[in-house]
Amino acid sequence: MSNTKAVGSVASSSKPRxxxxxxxxxxxxxxxxxxxxxxxxxxxxxxxxPIIFDSIKFSFHEIDPVRTGGYTLTWVGIQNYQKAxxxxxxxxxxxxxxxxxxxxEVPSIVIFSLFIAVLLxxxxxxxxxxxxxxxxxxxxxxxxxxxxxxxxxxxxxxDASEGGIDDGTGQSAAAQLSAAIDLxxxxxxxxxxxxxxxxxxxxxxxxxxxxxxxxxxxLIFLAGLQSISPAIYESCKMDGATTWETFWKITFxxxxxxxxxxxxxxxxxxxxxxxxxxxxxxxxxxxxPDGNVLSSAMAWMYFLVxxxxxxxxxxxxxxxxFYQRRD
Amino acid sequence: xxxxxxxxxxxxxKIRVEFDRTPLKDRLKAKFGNLAFYTNIVWYIFRFVILxxxxxxxxxxxxxxxAASFMSxxxxxxxxxxxxxxxxxxxxxxxxxxxxxYISAFFNTLSLSLISAILQTFVSCLVGYGxxxxxxxxxxxxxxxxxxxxxxxHGTVYLSMFMQFRYFDLFDFFGLFESFGYTGIIDAIAGxxxxxxxxxxxxxxxxSATGLAFKNGLYIFMMRQFFRGVPDELEExxxxxxxxxxxxxxxxxxxLSVPMMITIFLFAFSWQWTDDxxxxxxxxxxxxxxxxxxxxxPKSLETxxxxxxxxxxxxxxxxxxxxxxxxxxxxxxxxxxLVQGIERSGIxx
Numbered sequence: 001m002s003n004t005k006a007v008g009s010v011a012s013s014s015k016p017r018x019x020x021x022x023x024x025x026x027x028x029x030x031x032x033x034x035x036x037x038x039x040x041x042x043x044x045x046x047x048x049x050p051i052i053f054d055s056i057k058f059s060f061h062e063i064d065p066v067r068t069g070g071y072t073l074t075w076v077g078i079q080n081y082q083k084a085x086x087x088x089x090x091x092x093x094x095x096x097x098x099x100x101x102x103x104x105e106v107p108s109i110v111i112f113s114l115f116i117a118v119l120l121x122x123x124x125x126x127x128x129x130x131x132x133x134x135x136x137x138x139x140x141x142x143x144x145x146x147x148x149x150x151x152x153x154x155x156x157x158x159d160a161s162e163g164g165i166d167d168g169t170g171q172s173a174a175a176q177l178s179a180a181i182d183l184x185x186x187x188x189x190x191x192x193x194x195x196x197x198x199x200x201x202x203x204x205x206x207x208x209x210x211x212x213x214x215x216x217x218x219l220i221f222l223a224g225l226q227s228i229s230p231a232i233y234e235s236c237k238m239d240g241a242t243t244w245e246t247f248w249k250i251t252f253x254x255x256x257x258x259x260x261x262x263x264x265x266x267x268x269x270x271x272x273x274x275x276x277x278x279x280x281x282x283x284x285x286x287x288x289p290d291g292n293v294l295s296s297a298m299a300w301m302y303f304l305v306x307x308x309x310x311x312x313x314x315x316x317x318x319x320x321x322f323y324q325r326r327d
Numbered sequence: 328x329x330x331x332x333x334x335x336x337x338x339x340x341k342i343r344v345e346f347d348r349t350p351l352k353d354r355l356k357a358k359f360g361n362l363a364f365y366t367n368i369v370w371y372i373f374r375f376v377i378l379x380x381x382x383x384x385x386x387x388x389x390x391x392x393x394a395a396s397f398m399s400x401x402x403x404x405x406x407x408x409x410x411x412x413x414x415x416x417x418x419x420x421x422x423x424x425x426x427x428x429y430i431s432a433f434f435n436t437l438s439l440s441l442i443s444a445i446l447q448t449f450v451s452c453l454v455g456y457g458x459x460x461x462x463x464x465x466x467x468x469x470x471x472x473x474x475x476x477x478x479x480x481h482g483t484v485y486l487s488m489f490m491q492f493r494y495f496d497l498f499d500f501f502g503l504f505e506s507f508g509y510t511g512i513i514d515a516i517a518g519x520x521x522x523x524x525x526x527x528x529x530x531x532x533x534x535s536a537t538g539l540a541f542k543n544g545l546y547i548f549m550m551r552q553f554f555r556g557v558p559d560e561l562e563e564x565x566x567x568x569x570x571x572x573x574x575x576x577x578x579x580x581x582x583l584s585v586p587m588m589i590t591i592f593l594f595a596f597s598w599q600w601t602d603d604x605x606x607x608x609x610x611x612x613x614x615x616x617x618x619x620x621x622x623x624x625p626k627s628l629e630t631x632x633x634x635x636x637x638x639x640x641x642x643x644x645x646x647x648x649x650x651x652x653x654x655x656x657x658x659x660x661x662x663x664x665l666v667q668g669i670e671r672s673g674i675x676x
Contacts, residue, residue: 048476
């Protein structure tokens with residue numbers, strides 16, 4: 001982790017010059033690059049590294065509380081990691097199911113939010129109102145409001161007389177809608193494969209979950225769509241392209257950098273949400289006796305897995321992302 | 328159509344000309360008689376219905392909350408009351424407004440959110456630009472660090488983060504690398520005290536200014552992806568005209584990234600506004616009232632009445648509504664700028 005600094009200093013002193021010449025353009029550009037990222041690098045080294053350093057260190061130790069109110073650390077090497085992997089029955093299982101679920105969820109969230117963002121980008125009656133409404137999930141996704149929501153028993157009462165179909169999360173509203181149409185029966189004869197039909201049907205069933213988790217993504221896509229130059233669309237129209245063609249030939253490539261952002265964000269959001277099964281497991285292990293070191297070992301393994309998945313996704317998607325520049 | 332239009336009447340600034348107009352029938356036929364017109368209508372309705380449906384799913388949980396916020400305690404024990412209160416009252420709003428210090432919480436949170444949102448937007452812009460447009464050794468490493476800060480949830484490093492700011496001491500970090508025997512928390516307490524930065528805005532300001540605050544990695548990543556899509560020709564022409572790196576950034580790049588910056592500002596602002604994790608951790612005193620502090624039952628509404636539990640939960644929901652209301656208003660105001668950046672962007676030719 002301290003490599004960041006070392007690499008930097010190597011970069012800036014690698015070619016000692018006897019005669020004083022103005023630095024080459026490449027080197028000046030590299031220096032300018034360091035200037036721009038300086039705020040983050042300084043903060044990362046001075047504040048962030050010590051913070052995560054502590055946490056990583058704990059995962060290699062055993063903590064013994066001392067009666068006087070402190071604790072001693074004993075070095076145990078990778079014992080905590082072995083425990084997490086081989087002795088804890090749930091960890092690996094939860095991890096695998098978590099990843100499976102993620103593979104299903106991420107595409108539906110990204111596709112849905114791109115779809116809605118494209119709809120919201122066109123001129124339509126009440127666009128401002130729709131945008132404001134779809135901004136609400138962004139606010140609701142964090143701390144304060146969700147903690148108020150957690151102790152909310154209002155809606156149970158309000159709808160009790162309707163037969164208790166509503167749990168106040170909007171889930172039931174969507175479920176009612178989708179139950180009214182038997183989707184699987186509708187698409188069963190389309191010969192696209194039962195897996196695909198089941199996937200779409202399950203996505204429709206959890207539509208309220210998808211909507212509430214795609215607020216951030218919609219806004220990111222909207223901003224991306226706004227920065228596509230209208231001149232491109234105009235020339236496309238002049239050449240007689242249909243809306244469908246324009247979407248695939250212009251909008252899609254131009255928005256692809258933001259698709260990568262949203263895929264990465266959705267993965268991270270799904271993995272580190274407090275409602276995630278693995279995060280819950282780590283939390284519950286933390287409160288067990290002797291569990292805090294084990295939980296930090298689990299957490300670090302978990303983050304490693306997440307980073308590996310992210311690297312894979314980035315690697316695959318980068319091949320398809322279009323940047324309007326020469327490389 | 329073939330003859331020269333005949334001038335009927337001409338004054339200084341008006342001219343009336345007689346010309347052959349296409350007959351109304353043909354004009355209507357040209358407008359409505361083609362498939363494209365109907366496809367557009369169908370598409371328009373389709374879009375509208377979809378957006379309406381999505382909005383309904385988002386807003387559905389709010390119906391009961393908004394209805395309950397106008398109810399008085401009597402309504403909660405009346406079985407015939409569903410959504411429309413029989414005894415509507417503004418008591419809940421009034422009490423929260425006056426007794427829970429809504430005004431001071433509002434302005435404190437506003438200043439805190441503004442400071443950190445502006446800082447975060449600007450810093451993410453800087454860092455994102457540096458990562459996108461400059462090739463230097465360690466670029467990929469810095470990007471990896473950005474991703475790492477996104478992946479590790481701050482809840483996991485709660486304790487060490489608190490300690491970092493409770494005993495703020497930059498030089499401690501040298502000692503940290505000198506010996507592995509740095510026993511974390513104990514040493515920090517026993518060792519030289521450092522500066523206590525908690526119970527002030529400083530921890531959040533420092534985190535924002537260094538791009539480490541809540542979800543800041545996302546903003547940096549967004550900016551980087553956006554800048555990578557900006558054609559290099561723009562900067563090259565600025566360089567050729569003799570503009571320096573910083574000036575190019577401020578005068579050429581910043582103006583065309585307005586939609587992105589507004590989006591980041593919105594995220595940063597509203598997440599700081601509704602944040603209770605950092606504010607509880609760093610600013611947990613009674614001196615500075617913030618939004619989380621207004622959630623509670625006002626004195627004048629305390630009751631031992633039958634519907635107590637429901638009434639209290641309704642009051643909490645009303646607090647929530649009052650917290651998000653300013654954000655929605657701000658968003659309505661800001662979303663106009665989400666369409667403004669386009670005219671400036673892009674290269675011609």
